[in-house]
Amino acid sequence: GAVVSQHPSRVICKSGTSVKIECRSLDFQATTMFWYRQFPKQSLMLMATSNEGSKATYEQGVEKDKFLINHASLTLSTLTVTSAHPEDSSFYICSTRSGHEQYFGPGTRLTVT
Amino acid sequence: DQQVKQNSPSLSVQEGRISILNCDYTNSMFDYFLWYKKYPAEGPTFLISISSIKDKNEDGRFTVFLNKSAKHLSLHIVPSQPGDSAVYFCAASAPNTGNQFYFGTGTSLTVIP
Numbered sequence: 001g002a003v004v005s006q007h008p009s010r011v012i013c014k015s016g017t018s019v020k021i022e023c024r025s026l027d028f029q030a031t032t033m034f035w036y037r038q039f040p041k042q043s044l045m046l047m048a049t050s051n052e053g054s055k056a057t058y059e060q061g062v063e064k065d066k067f068l069i070n071h072a073s074l075t076l077s078t079l080t081v082t083s084a085h086p087e088d089s090s091f092y093i094c095s096t097r098s099g100h101e102q103y104f105g106p107g108t109r110l111t112v113t
Numbered sequence: 114d115q116q117v118k119q120n121s122p123s124l125s126v127q128e129g130r131i132s133i134l135n136c137d138y139t140n141s142m143f144d145y146f147l148w149y150k151k152y153p154a155e156g157p158t159f160l161i162s163i164s165s166i167k168d169k170n171e172d173g174r175f176t177v178f179l180n181k182s183a184k185h186l187s188l189h190i191v192p193s194q195p196g197d198s199a200v201y202f203c204a205a206s207a208p209n210t211g212n213q214f215y216f217g218t219g220t221s222l223t224v225i226p
Contacts, residue, residue: 004156041122043115044157044202044216093156100145100164100206102214104156 002028002096006105013084013112021079021108023094028103029074030096035067038091038107050077050094084112116140117205119217127225132190134220136203139184143205143215148177148188151200151219160201161188193224 003026013019023033033050048069049057056069066088068080081088089112095104118137126132136146144165149157163170163177163186170177176189190197200221204214 006156009154041218043117043218046213049213091154095156100162101147101159102204103159104149107154107156109154 002026002030002098002103004094004096004103004105006092006094006108008108009106010109011111013110015085015112016083018080018082019084019110021081021092021094021110023077023079023105025075025096028096028098030077031074032097033071033077034095034097034102035069035077035079036093036095036104038093044093047079052077081110084110086112088112115218116143117203117215117217119201119203119220121220122218123221123223125223125225126193128195129192132188132193132197132222132224134188134190134201134203134222136186136188136217137184138186138205138215140205140207140215141184142207144208145206146177146179146186147204147206147214148175149202149204149216150197151202153200157202190222193222195224195226198222198224 005024007022031052035047036044047062050069050071052071058064071077093107095102147162148160151157179186200219202219203217
């Protein structure tokens, strides 16, 4: 399956600052990448679909001005959490899709203090 | 609206025995189902999948069964090994939902040596 990396794996930031998370598809040209978040003991929730060269598609209830997604190349998508607040603390995971399967990155643990 | 449900949050099984993880869904349009394995602080790893045209798919120690009339699928792991201890998510997709996968809330499996 496709290999997906994320950076950083863990980040702690102060409330009000912005944090950028990178998602790279290492061996697969991904025109589409997905961003999920997972709260403790909860399911993976799709936040947005990142499309190379065009605007991301956000799921209902996800603020596009708060969670900025850029997919500038076939191997890189970035998620920027702007003006982060403690309630944004979560585990953020990206994925790419190949055929029927999705391949996930290792995730990024964001803690906003 | 949780369209994919895993009603057992946790399961403990003795090493060597069979582990059975269950998943129920409500959307009859789902036509592809997947199981993912997730360790803490890591992204999910694809395990096995099944198309709605089949009722069983086997890969080594892992077998997925699909009962469309009951809208139920299960993952059987036999024999269970301590390294299988992880959280297992089932996921489903439908042709009319674009690239979105719907995930269950996960079942934490503990295999006791």
